[in-house]
Every structure is written in structure tokens, then in C-alpha cells.
Amino acid sequence: MPDGHRVAPTIRLVETVPAMIVVQDLFKYYGEYPAVRGISFEVPRGRVVGFLGPNGAGKSTTMRILAGFLTATSGKASIDGRDVFWDPIEARRRIGYMPESCPLYGDMRVTEYLKFRAGLKGLGWSTRRKRLDYVLERCWLKDVKSQLVGTLSKGYRQRVGLADALLADPPVLILDEPTAGLDPTQIRETRKLIRELGQQHTMLLSTHILSEVEAACDSVIIIYQGQVVADGSLAAVRERYGNQNLEDIFIRLTGQEGI
Amino acid sequence: MRSAECGVRSEIRNPKSEIRIPNAMRPTLSLIQREFTAYFFSPIGFVTLAVFLLVTGRLFGLALGLLTEPGPRGTEFPMQTLLGDEKFWLVFLFIPPLLTMRLLAEERGTGTLESLMTAPIRDWQVVAGKYLACLLFYVVLWLPTLAYLPVLLDLDANWKPRIDPWPVVTSYVGAFFAGAMFLAIGLYVSSLVKSQLVAAMIAMILSLVFVVAAFWRPEYDAGSLTTRIVYFLSVPEHFRRDFTRGIVDTRHLVLYGSITLLCLFLTVRSLEARRLR
Numbered sequence: 001m002p003d004g005h006r007v008a009p010t011i012r013l014v015e016t017v018p019a020m021i022v023v024q025d026l027f028k029y030y031g032e033y034p035a036v037r038g039i040s041f042e043v044p045r046g047r048v049v050g051f052l053g054p055n056g057a058g059k060s061t062t063m064r065i066l067a068g069f070l071t072a073t074s075g076k077a078s079i080d081g082r083d084v085f086w087d088p089i090e091a092r093r094r095i096g097y098m099p100e101s102c103p104l105y106g107d108m109r110v111t112e113y114l115k116f117r118a119g120l121k122g123l124g125w126s127t128r129r130k131r132l133d134y135v136l137e138r139c140w141l142k143d144v145k146s147q148l149v150g151t152l153s154k155g156y157r158q159r160v161g162l163a164d165a166l167l168a169d170p171p172v173l174i175l176d177e178p179t180a181g182l183d184p185t186q187i188r189e190t191r192k193l194i195r196e197l198g199q200q201h202t203m204l205l206s207t208h209i210l211s212e213v214e215a216a217c218d219s220v221i222i223i224y225q226g227q228v229v230a231d232g233s234l235a236a237v238r239e240r241y242g243n244q245n246l247e248d249i250f251i252r253l254t255g256q257e258g259i
Numbered sequence: 260m261r262s263a264e265c266g267v268r269s270e271i272r273n274p275k276s277e278i279r280i281p282n283a284m285r286p287t288l289s290l291i292q293r294e295f296t297a298y299f300f301s302p303i304g305f306v307t308l309a310v311f312l313l314v315t316g317r318l319f320g321l322a323l324g325l326l327t328e329p330g331p332r333g334t335e336f337p338m339q340t341l342l343g344d345e346k347f348w349l350v351f352l353f354i355p356p357l358l359t360m361r362l363l364a365e366e367r368g369t370g371t372l373e374s375l376m377t378a379p380i381r382d383w384q385v386v387a388g389k390y391l392a393c394l395l396f397y398v399v400l401w402l403p404t405l406a407y408l409p410v411l412l413d414l415d416a417n418w419k420p421r422i423d424p425w426p427v428v429t430s431y432v433g434a435f436f437a438g439a440m441f442l443a444i445g446l447y448v449s450s451l452v453k454s455q456l457v458a459a460m461i462a463m464i465l466s467l468v469f470v471v472a473a474f475w476r477p478e479y480d481a482g483s484l485t486t487r488i489v490y491f492l493s494v495p496e497h498f499r500r501d502f503t504r505g506i507v508d509t510r511h512l513v514l515y516g517s518i519t520l521l522c523l524f525l526t527v528r529s530l531e532a533r534r535l536r
Contacts (some may be wrong), residue, residue: 030536067377072533094378103370107300119289120378151456164374 003174019079020045020172020202021066027074028061028226035061037226045171048198050213051206054225054254059206060100062223063176066204067097079172093121096165096201100176102157103193106150110141110160113149114167121168135163141194155186162193173197175205179212191216210246222253230251286380290388291395294362307357311400314350315341319407322329325421327414335482336504337422338430343499348470355438356462358396359445362389363526364458372533382530386523390446397438404417405496426505433502433511437494443522450529469494 019042036058043049051061064070066077068088077084084090095251105113114135118128139159144152149160158178165173167194179187180196187209194216197203207213211222213234220237222230230237230253234246241249298304322340325333334340341347366372375385415421445462452458472488473495480486490496497511 044305064373069373069377069534070536089379089381092377095377097374097377099370099373099377101370103374105293105297105371106369107297116289116293117374117378119292120286120375120380122285124285 001037004054005142019043020047020080021204022076022078023062024064024076026062026077027073027122028058028065028070034226036065036072039223039226039228041221041228043202043204045202046198047219048194048203048217049205050217050220051204051223052208052210052213052220052250053206057223057254058226059223060176062173063204063206064096064099067095067099067174091170093168094170094172096168096170096171098158098161098165098178101180102161102174104149104157104160106148108151110145110147110152111136113160114163117148117164118167123168131169135166138166139163140189152182153191154181155183158186158190162190166197172203173200173203173205175203177206177208179207179209187212192250210250214246222250224254286378286533287384287388287391290380293348294389294392295395297361298358298392300399301361303357303361304373304396307354308400308403311351311354312403313392314347315404318344318347319404319410323410323474326411328407336426338426338503341503342430343495343503345470345473345495347496348498352441352463352466354396354400354471355393355441355466356445358393359442359449359462360455360459361449362393362446363449363530364452364455368453368455370517371425376530383527385530386446386526390443390523393442393446394439397442398435401434417486423461425507426503429502429505429507432507433498436515436519437468437497437513440518440522443519443526447522447529449525450526472496473499 021041021043023042024040024041026036027034037213039058039062049216051059051063061070065072066079066083068091071085079091080094082094084091105116108116111132114132115128118131123131136145139162141156141159141163144156149157152160158181161177162175165175175194179190182190191212194203194205198216198218205217217234219233221228222237230240230249232240237249238244238246241252244252318341322334322337325340326337336343363372366375376382411422412419441462445458446467448462448465449455449458452461469492473493490500491514493512500506501508501511524527
């Protein structure tokens with residue numbers, strides 16, 4: 001387990017280095033309905049955090065607020081010290097965000113799309129070419145690079161989304177269900193990629209596949225009905241709930257014990 | 260002191276994630292390029308171009324007929340045959356909404372708006388990029404009509420222009436600004452709905468306000484308030500009476516300009532409101 005050598009130094013890091021993602025008392029109302037009710041957590045630099053919770057718990061909403069797509073009703077969120085509401089451009093420049101279901105322009109070719117995204121993120125011409133080569137290599141997109149995005153399979157579309165998130169080499173990656181709808185081989189590939197990327201980036205990823213969290217993440221945040229119910233390193237969370245496996249903990253915390 | 264501070268900061272910061280301050284224009288230019296080329300990815304751009312050229316070509320044929328009419332019949336203002344006619348504007352009504360309908364409605368429909376709005380680009384830059392792209396395509400729409408110019412010159416054996424150039428120039432200026440207004444209306448509507456079809460329909464209905472009043476022109480009392488209001492709002496009237504006769508009435512340009520700015524402002528607001536819901 002790679003956890004052993006990672007957990008020990010991060011405890012010290014929490015005290016010395018300011019956290020990369022800070023969320024404080026975040027509330028989000030959709031009309032009358034509170035989707036997020038007072039979420040607070042911190043993600044220290046270099047940590048890979050699994051963001052868990054049943055459907056409708058507020059995962060996507062929280063991630064969208066962090067990425068700047070939605071504005072919180074109240075509360076604060078900041079990326080690398082930049083408030084996502086008051087300093088949105090600087091905050092977004094530090095995030096690589098991959099939305100749920102990964103919407104792409106179907107009428108563009110893979111390289112065209114990535115070049116366009118690189119331009120949107122403000123990369124210059126020389127960096128654009130360098131980063132493009134890097135992400136094509138990194139996300140195994142070389143053989144489909146001149147294919148229309150609309151004709152790609154689900155797995156390749158996810159990779160294009162991930163490549164887009166990596167383009168500007170942001171310190172923080174926020175991935176909303178990066179493995180949803182993939183086949184087992186692709187899930188394993190993506191997991192490997194996430195683990196590799198975790199060496200260089202702070203990462204917050206939501207998923208429903210709990211074994212993935214155990215394989216790829218340092219710590220977990222479990223939310224239920226818009227509130228944080230568990231937060232901590234994998235080992236700590238497991239210990240707190242009597243060394244059960246993550247699935248049992250998840251089901252216990254999200255109140256569906258009888259099933 | 261300062262260098263020491265910098266040293267500490269660069270130590271903390273991961274050198275691979277060094278953030279460059281990008282050129283402020285880059286995201287907008289990138290967006291313009293994408294939106295402009297997207298017109299050529301789908302048939303809609305070509306269809307619009309074809310219909311537009313068919314109509315202007317036919318009207319040019321009519322104007323040419325009048326110009327070469329022997330005897331006392333003919334036309335004093337050939338541009339009036341082209342642009343001063345309500346029939347042209349009735350067809351024209353469909354063109355800007357067809358160009359603008361997909362700009363934001365499609366992105367909202369397919370969800371790509373989420374990746375666009377989470378990129379480090381300001382809302383007004385998104386709107387400016389999209390608007391300039393469709394304005395550019397609108398100019399491209401008019402460019403082939405320059406081919407009529409050699410035809411006109413050919414009327415004379417010595418290739419000397421025998422038509423007054425200024426009404427032509429003012430007509431083009433008018434067409435640019437009137438088109439800019441209709442495009443801005445279309446862009447605003449596109450930011451409000453998810454369906455391209457609905458966006459196009461609503462934009463057409465709103466544009467109709469600026470076109471339809473002229474159809475009842477013969478029925479108005481020339482001195483009445485109605486006439487003055489219609490004259491103020493009605494784009495075909497502006498062209499029939501002023502632009503195609505070589506007159507640039509700033510009142511019309513102010514109207515086009517202010518509606519354009521208003522719609523663009525509302526579009527930015529509508530994108531902002533999208534985040535707040």
C-alpha cells in the first residue's frame with residue numbers, strides 16, 4: 001500500500017503549508033431546496049482526495065462551485081488562496097476541471113479542440129504545442145488525435161476531458177466522476193493515470209466506485225444530504241469506524257444500513 | 260527583502276505548476292476563431308449564404324433591369340431596389356437568427372457551457388468572442404455581393420462607373436450596423452433558452468418589431484405620430500428613405516448602436532445570472 005509513506009509527511013504539511021482547496025460553510029440553495037448545507041473541508045497540497053456520497057448528496061454542486069460554474073448562496077471557497085467568487089479568473093487558472101459526463105464539442109477534431117481549449121486558458125503558441133504533445137501522450141490520445149470528437153467512444157471522450165483539464169498544468173485537478181460509464185479496462189487505465197497525476201497535482205475526485213478510492217486516494221470526504229459526514233485519511237476513517245471496509249462505512253454513513 | 264520573499268515563495272510553489280500571466284486577448288481570439296470556423300462545420304452557414312446570395316442576386320438583377328431600361332423609365336437610386344424593399348427585409352429577417360441561434364443555446368443544451376464558463380475567461384469575453392464571430396460571418400455573407408461591382412462597371416464600354424458611389428457606400432454602412440443590431444438581439448435570445456429552434460423563433464419575432472411596421476406604410480397618415488414612430492423604428496424605412504439614397508442619418512445609427520449595446524449587456528448579465536441560480 002503506498003499509503004504508508006504518504007500519510008506520515010502530510011500530517012506535518014497540514015500545519016506548515018496552507019491548504020490548496022479550502023471550503024468554509026458552503027451553502028447552495030436551488031430555489032427553496034438546499035443542495036449543499038454548510039460543507040467545510042480542506043485539501044492540503046499534493047493530496048488526492050476521494051469525494052464520496054450518494055447521488056444528489058451535493059458532490060457535483062460543490063465541485064461546480066469550486067470550478068466557478070455556480071456561485072454559492074453563502075460561505076467561502078478558495079483555491080490556492082484565491083477566492084472563487086472574488087478572484088474567479090485567478091482561481092480558475094489554477095484548476096483543471098472535468099465536468100460530469102464530460103461535454104465536448106462534437107464537431108471538432110481532438111487536436112483542434114485541445115488547441116482551442118489551450119487558447120481559452122491563455123497559453124502562448126509555444127507552450128500550447130508543448131502541452132498539447134504532453135497531454136496527447138499522457139492521456140493516450142495519439143492514435144485518435146485527428147478524429148472528430150463526436151465519433152469517439154465514451155472512454156476516449158473521458159480522456160479528452162482529462163487532457164483538457166491537464167492542458168494548463170494546473171496545481172489543482174477537480175474531476176467529477178472521471179470513471180463513470182467506462183469498461184473495466186478503461187477504469188483501470190484511468191485509475192493508473194489518476195495515481196500518476198496525483199504525484200504532481202492536488203486532486204479532488206468524485207466517484208461511486210469505492211475500490212477506486214481505496215486504490216488511488218490518500219483520503220476521503222464523504223458527504224450526505226449536503227453535509228460532510230466523514231473526512232480524513234483512509235486509514236483514519238477506517239479506524240474510526242472499526243476497520244470496516246469503505247463500502248460498509250459508506251452505507252452506514254449514508255443511512256441505508258438495512259440494504 | 261523582496262527577493263528573499265520571492266525566494267521563499269518559489270520554493271513553496273511547485274515549479275512545474277508555474278502560472279504564466281497570459282495575454283488578455285488570447286482567450287477571446289481563441290473563442291472567435293472557434294465560433295467562426297464552426298459556421299463552416301455545419302451546413303447552416305452554407306445554406307444561409309446560398310439563400311442570401313439568391314435573394315440579393317435576384318434583386319440585383321431587377322436593379323440592373325431598371326438601370327438598362329431604355330427611355331424615360333428607370334431608377335434614380337438603384338440601391339433602393341436592393342435594400343429599400345420590404346421583401347428583402349422579410350427574407351433578411353431569417354438570417355441573423357439563423358447565425359446566432361446556436362451560439363449559446365447549443366452550449367446550454369449540450370452542457371458544453373460548463374467547460375466554457377469554468378475556463379479562465381470573463382463572461383464579457385465569452386459574449387464578445389461569440390458576438391464578434393457571428394458579426395464576422397455576417398460580413399463574409401456580404402462580401403460576395405462585391406462581385407456585382409464589376410458587372411455594373413461593365414455596363415459602360417470604357418469601364419467608367421456611371422453610378423453614384425456614395426449611396427452604395429452608405430447602404431453597406433447601414434447594412435452593417437442594422438445587421439449588428441439583429442445579431443445582438445439573436446445572441447441575447449440564444450443566451451436565454453436551451454433549444455436552438457426556440458432561440459431562432461423568438462429572435463425572429465423580436466426582429467420583426469423593427470421590420471414589420473413598414474408593411475402598412477401606405478395606410479399611414481403622412482404627418483401623424485404613428486408615421487414618426489414607425490419611421491423611427493422601421494429598418495426598411497431607414498433604408499428606403501436614407502441609406503440607399505446616400506444619406507447617413509445618425510438617429511438610425513444611434514438606434515442600432517444602442518440596441519446592440521443593450522442586448523450585449525443583457526447577454527453578459529444573463530450569463531452571470533446562470534451561475535447564481
